[in-house]
Amino acid sequence: MATVEYMGKTFTVDEDGFIDTYESYCEEWVQWVKHQEGIEELNDEHKKVITVLQEYYEKNGIAPMVRILSKVTGFKLKHIYELFPSGPGKGACKMAGLPKPTGCV
């Protein structure tokens, strides 16, 4: 597995750049994904998406389906793409430190 060094921290990541374990999530990781995603400024809306994802993941062990994410945050899917150009999975889940979703999705 590849490693990423950023702001003095080292992260192990998979082929698509997802962090290997949720335990390694930290502020530096957020900054790294922000940089990767080309997001200029992290605002409260970004933070809300991340918080919702993490709360759901801690409770359920998986990422929420997109419609639940939309409903709980109050953001339409289109708006989530505006916040995270790679989308809810490859952008937001990645930043939140969640594993890559795999299955019939």
Place this chain on the structure above:
Amino acid sequence: MSETPKPDELFSNIDYRPPSSGWMDTPVDIKKGIYSYAGNPKSLEYVGLPFARQWNPIDEDWSLPENWKEIISKGFRERLDRFRSIKVFMDICVRCGACADKCHFFIGSGDPKNMPVLRAELLRSVYRNDFTTAGKIIGSIGKNFKKIIGARELDLQVLKEWWYYLFQCTECRRCSVFCPYGIDTAEITIMGRELLNLIGLNIDWIITPVANCYRTGNHLGIQPHAYKDMMDFFSDDIEEITGVKVEPSFNRKGAEILFVTPSGDVFADPGTYTCVGYMMLFHYLQEKYGFDITWSTYASEGGNFGFFTSHEMMKRLNAKMYAEAKRLGVKWIIGGECGHMWRVIHQYMDTMNGPADFLEEPVSPITGTKFENAKSTKMVHIAEFTADLIKHNKLELDTSRNDHLKVTYHDSCNTSRGMGLLEEPRYVIKNVCNNYYEMPVNTIREQTFCCGSGSGLNAGENMELRMQGGLPRANAVKYVHEKHGVNMLSCICAIDRAALSASVEYWVPEVEVTGVHEMVGNALILPGEHKRTTDLRSEPLPGMEDDDAE
């Protein structure tokens, strides 16, 4: 992840001229966008598969066990002895080429090793060398003579070629329909993948769902409380759209029927709307006829990625269906809209995990119809069940609520070729919507083209392959879109719903994808419902907008 070429670029890149060198002399070139990532070692370990390790398909060194050749050879021998079909399929191919242009991956890529005959020949060449008398005699004269009889030794390059092309086959069996000998190339792929699994060479998009399924009962790793949470979310949706509160039951002992469906229906759009359709149908039947069905958070997956790993893994993952039916004490089982789930149920389950003599032969409690075809498995496909209800006039339907749709139907490979379910879904569709158009005859029913992403190839990193493989199906969709204005592609498979959404968006973006029971849910008039102004996707229904808004 690699950049997927644009549709016109991908289309114009298809080149059907084979390379100038012979196929044995053309080394494998593992390309980004075509291959899927290697299996996560944690997932292999979880289900006890051997040689779990980090490896990368594009690295020269695959960190193989030292005696890998011996393991493969022994595994090959065992399977030739155990499966008569494989022995026959290895021997009888005359390389007539009838299958060559029937594969969606060959049509979409032009790569000659995606001709089913040649994909099988990758294994057959080693079979001839190691397991036939001719191979042994000619091989003893000298290495150069082997080619005359199409034999070659297994080496690292051959192994890599196996891996690359066995994960470019969706086990759809379209080629088999055209084979004059009836060779089932899917079985050859299944066997080849089993061999690869002996040395830890699975792909992640298969093995991680397998591990999830073994742990939680479903591919996505949905735990019971989360499963219930998602269904509650759908119940709220239904209440918003219809004014009716739907309350499905879970793991309920003493229910008459158990319902098992792919977890994709509970998690991934547009399958979630199909799930909503099931929930509405069951509620309707309960209100009207006292229908008694339970969902299960344990048997919470119809699909079986074990089928894409090995016979043993398929058996392990399938076992929960009967186990849960027994635990709950139901009489029989209804299964949801899924593809390969039904190949496993129809062709393996009874002998693998049966006989389910604790269940009864399925009889619809509403119509009294005996499902003779499900006598041995005790499991009925929901399309058959619903078609029977409609036939007996048991559903109140407002078909005009599907009038905004011009619908065509994609036969899933496994329900059509794997179990002969051709008429029932069409019967349901034609009774719940008014605009239905068939795609060309050589692309439907038993000749149906694969979605292009089945058998565990629905990953993100192999998108170029998926779009190549999705081309023939999408091309037929494009035809009915242009000729009849078709805007909705229906299907009865969760992988289809995910895979076709991507390939249709790529090739024919004007068309959307739906499950059949989503359309049933649109049309079904629930007792006590208020006037509907939207469909199940919460999109406004043309001509049925809210009176207040007018």
